Amino acid sequence: xxISDLLASDVQDAGGTSLGQVRDVRVVQxxxxxxxxxxxxxxxxxxxxxxxxxxxxxxxxxxVQGPWLLRMLLRRASRTVRTIEMTxxxxxxxxxxxxxxx
Amino acid sequence: MPAARVLYASLDLLDRQLRDRHGVECxxxxxxxxxxxxxxxxxxxxxxxxxxxxxxxxxxxxxGSWIQRAHRRTGFADDADHARVPIELASTxxxxxxxxIDRTDHASFAxxxxxxxxxxxxxxxxxxxxxx
Numbered sequence: 248x249x250i251s252d253l254l255a256s257d258v259q260d261a262g263g264t265s266l267g268q269v270r271d272v273r274v275v276q277x278x279x280x281x282x283x284x285x286x287x288x289x290x291x292x293x294x295x296x297x298x299x300x301x302x303x304x305x306x307x308x309x310x311v312q313g314p315w316l317l318r319m320l321l322r323r324a325s326r327t328v329r330t331i332e333m334t335x336x337x338x339x340x341x342x343x344x345x346x347x348x349x
Numbered sequence: 350m351p352a353a354r355v356l357y358a359s360l361d362l363l364d365r366q367l368r369d370r371h372g373v374e375c376x377x378x379x380x381x382x383x384x385x386x387x388x389x390x391x392x393x394x395x396x397x398x399x400x401x402x403x404x405x406x407x408x409x410x411x412x413g414s415w416i417q418r419a420h421r422r423t424g425f426a427d428d429a430d431h432a433r434v435p436i437e438l439a440s441t442x443x444x445x446x447x448x449x450i451d452r453t454d455h456a457s458f459a460x461x462x463x464x465x466x467x468x469x470x471x472x473x474x475x476x477x478x479x480x481x
Binding site for chain 2: 248249250251253254255270271272273274275276277278279281282284285286287288289290291294302303305308310333
């Protein structure tokens, strides 16, 4: 499977209500050591919702801080983006591209 | 113990420039391969890059897969998937991603290799260097 399959997926809560599409995937390098050189990157969380411009430019994640006016506007626009931990996911139908939450 | 490194796939990995072990540019990160381990968790196991991979990511899944298969058969003599670079071979991940491979072993070089083998090699005097 590919991360592009995950990025295009719709996320639905336990009742089948859509929460939006997966906009980004957070990975954490804390997995088992691979190849004897570095820890594996574990898929940790999905960023779901609208207002992706702030995320694409690095404002939503806090990596870009300025200029402040742009920061305020883009952070405000990405308020609807929510972080879904992988532990909250019940199953992922990669054929239908739907992520079902618990 | 230092905190684990946190990256965002779209922001920090996808579309980043790939460089080979000599620092030569050899493509971009078109997609990432995910594998579910025995513990049930998903891990990023490879960087995917080369003809067809970006098309697949952009929604042309069937056409992208077909181009990848066709390219795999014509580009290299072996059956290995040269569009797939194991993530452990990414020595540095920053503005660009440094790989511990040679450019000539990567799928993005296959077209150049094919032209060299099938066209350039048949031109008289092809064994001379360009500056001679």
